[in-house]
Amino acid sequence: xxESNALFQLGSDLNRDSSKTQAEVLEFPxxxxxxxxxxxxxxxxERTDFFIERDGKRFAGTHLIIDLIGASRLDDLAHIExxxxxxxxxxxxxxxxxxxHHFTPNGGVSGVAVLSESHISIHSWPEADYxxxxxxxxxxxxxxxxxxxxxxxxxxxxxxxGEHLRGEDMV
Numbered sequence: 428x429x430e431s432n433a434l435f436q437l438g439s440d441l442n443r444d445s446s447k448t449q450a451e452v453l454e455f456p457x458x459x460x461x462x463x464x465x466x467x468x469x470x471x472x473e474r475t476d477f478f479i480e481r482d483g484k485r486f487a488g489t490h491l492i493i494d495l496i497g498a499s500r501l502d503d504l505a506h507i508e509x510x511x512x513x514x515x516x517x518x519x520x521x522x523x524x525x526x527x528h529h530f531t532p533n534g535g536v537s538g539v540a541v542l543s544e545s546h547i548s549i550h551s552w553p554e555a556d557y558x559x560x561x562x563x564x565x566x567x568x569x570x571x572x573x574x575x576x577x578x579x580x581x582x583x584x585x586x587x588x589g590e591h592l593r594g595e596d597m598v
Contacts, residue, residue, distance in 0.1 A: 521544060537550045
């Protein structure tokens with residue numbers, strides 16, 4: 428695959444001047460983490476992602492696909508950042524970095540919390556009161572704990588959760 432095509436697949440078009448688009452990008456360093464999660468944060472290569480054995484199954488990690496329908500505050504960058512941090516904390520995961528991108532004019536947000544155990548990503552469409560999230564965690568993290576945090580934070584009228592055991596029967 429050519430570099431141009433690969434970047435296009437990632438949402439970058441080398442033939443377009445990206446400086447002409449209005450967007451807000453915020454980086455949130457790890458040092459701003461809530462006190463209860465500080466001891467789990469790391470800036471080193473220390474990793475806590477290992478294969479899981481549960482109910483007679485061995486797999487790499489639990490991947491939750493979460494749809495928030497009829498949700499609110501999906502354009503509030505600070506609220507989304509704080510919510511992702513709470514999700515990391517209650518899931519007993521290790522935050523490495525958060526990156527959020529605020530689109531204009533609709534206010535949608537795309538972003539990711541990069542974890543030692545994998546990631547939490549969000550893509551929001553505030554004009555449709557909809558958000559799509561991925562919560563993927565390996566090791567001893569507890570990704571299901573993030574669901575209630577998302578319910579409280581965004582007050583969806585409906586929340587749909589799918590689960591996939593990544594790497595099941597392959598590891």
